[in-house]
Amino acid sequence: MPKRVAIITTIYRYLSHAQHMGDRFLIGYPLHGKWHKGDMQVVSLYVDQKPEGDQSQERANEFGFKVYPTIAETLRCGGDKLAVDAVLIIGEHGDYPKNDLGQVLYPRYEFFKQCVEVFEKDGRSVPVYNDKHLSYSFEKAKWMVDQSKKMGFPMLAGSSLPVTWRLPDLELPLGCEIEEALMVGVGGSDPMDYHALEAMQCMVERRKGGETGVKSVQLVDGNAVWEDKRWSRELLVSALSRSDTPLGLTLKDARTQDLWGSGELKKLVEKPSAYFIERNDGLRTTLLMLNGAVRDYNFAAKIKGKGIASTQFFLSPVPNVTYSACLVSKIEEMFVTGKAPYPVERTLIVSGALESCLQSRKQGGKRLETPHLSVRYQGTRTPQHARE
Numbered sequence: 001m002p003k004r005v006a007i008i009t010t011i012y013r014y015l016s017h018a019q020h021m022g023d024r025f026l027i028g029y030p031l032h033g034k035w036h037k038g039d040m041q042v043v044s045l046y047v048d049q050k051p052e053g054d055q056s057q058e059r060a061n062e063f064g065f066k067v068y069p070t071i072a073e074t075l076r077c078g079g080d081k082l083a084v085d086a087v088l089i090i091g092e093h094g095d096y097p098k099n100d101l102g103q104v105l106y107p108r109y110e111f112f113k114q115c116v117e118v119f120e121k122d123g124r125s126v127p128v129y130n131d132k133h134l135s136y137s138f139e140k141a142k143w144m145v146d147q148s149k150k151m152g153f154p155m156l157a158g159s160s161l162p163v164t165w166r167l168p169d170l171e172l173p174l175g176c177e178i179e180e181a182l183m184v185g186v187g188g189s190d191p192m193d194y195h196a197l198e199a200m201q202c203m204v205e206r207r208k209g210g211e212t213g214v215k216s217v218q219l220v221d222g223n224a225v226w227e228d229k230r231w232s233r234e235l236l237v238s239a240l241s242r243s244d245t246p247l248g249l250t251l252k253d254a255r256t257q258d259l260w261g262s263g264e265l266k267k268l269v270e271k272p273s274a275y276f277i278e279r280n281d282g283l284r285t286t287l288l289m290l291n292g293a294v295r296d297y298n299f300a301a302k303i304k305g306k307g308i309a310s311t312q313f314f315l316s317p318v319p320n321v322t323y324s325a326c327l328v329s330k331i332e333e334m335f336v337t338g339k340a341p342y343p344v345e346r347t348l349i350v351s352g353a354l355e356s357c358l359q360s361r362k363q364g365g366k367r368l369e370t371p372h373l374s375v376r377y378q379g380t381r382t383p384q385h386a387r388e
Helices: 017-027 056-063 071-076 108-122 138-151 192-204 233-240 249-253 264-268 322-337 345-362
Strands: 003-009 029-031 034-036 040-047 086-090 128-131 155-158 178-185 214-221 273-279 284-289 297-303 307-313
Touching: 003 017, 003 071, 003 322, 017 040, 017 056, 017 086, 017 322, 029 322, 040 056, 040 071, 071 108, 086 108, 086 322, 108 128, 108 138, 128 322, 138 155, 138 345, 155 322, 155 345, 178 192, 178 233, 192 273, 192 284, 192 297, 192 345, 214 345, 233 297, 233 307, 273 345
Parallel strands: 003 040, 003 086, 086 128, 128 155, 178 284
Antiparallel strands: 029 034, 178 297, 214 273, 273 284, 297 307
């Protein structure tokens, strides 16, 4: 019998996360050089908002499932007991307010809480995937993870970047000694800095002793980023060397560029941002958001005894975005096996680190101690990113 899947989402329209991911459960996706259609059946859908271009009813008509008015009805398929084997929560896109940190208040926590209420009332729980960060609030995010542990259901969350292809195919050795790490990201704050932070997290969690938690954060904006001595110029150059999308002079006459050494980087990036994240074991990690310089995500780290390692997190083009298929394959794996392929704590610590960084920005770039982010976990022994 196919696994019965319920989708709980904010919106379902062209290029929304729900469309990217939901359609792959409905239609299938490329995997390992073949077309893959898992033994999955979407049986119900809840959509919080239906803006122009909504595809929810169209998909329901085409694939033979029902759109329900409440989350409880969606999980019970209109009956009086939990009637699905897995839940896909996608709280991304749609018209929602922002808080004073600039975070969009997507109702991921609220969606999850309603699912938990059904599990409690019906005496049964099923695997849950939560798209992107767990919540804008670490307190709410931690509650979500704690509930999954308490009730004993597998939970997965996060970005597609940790599971996409890497150019080159780099996986840091489990137990390696990382002396420093740096990530280059692009895009707006809250949606895209989150992706960059989680990409960096999936690399540094493999260090000796595993993840020990975040001791402090500081977010610095503007020209002060260039003067700050806490981030490595050598790692920046290595990370940028992996980019396939240098802007500026490259777009004018196709010349190759040493963006940092030539000084071109400072001309291209009008509003740089540096996210300084210090770990409890002393590791210092930096995210540089460099809009205007490149259009991809690149990582570099200095490994004790081995030198610098760097890679690009590959983003395939719109509208197919096959890196989303990489993520769906991991979700499907959990739905089938009942075990998360990698720890949800990765997303938990990134959710909290981002919130604290944005609080630092609100306070004028103040360094903030973060004892509440003492999240400990071990990275997986087996690589989880796409490799073929």
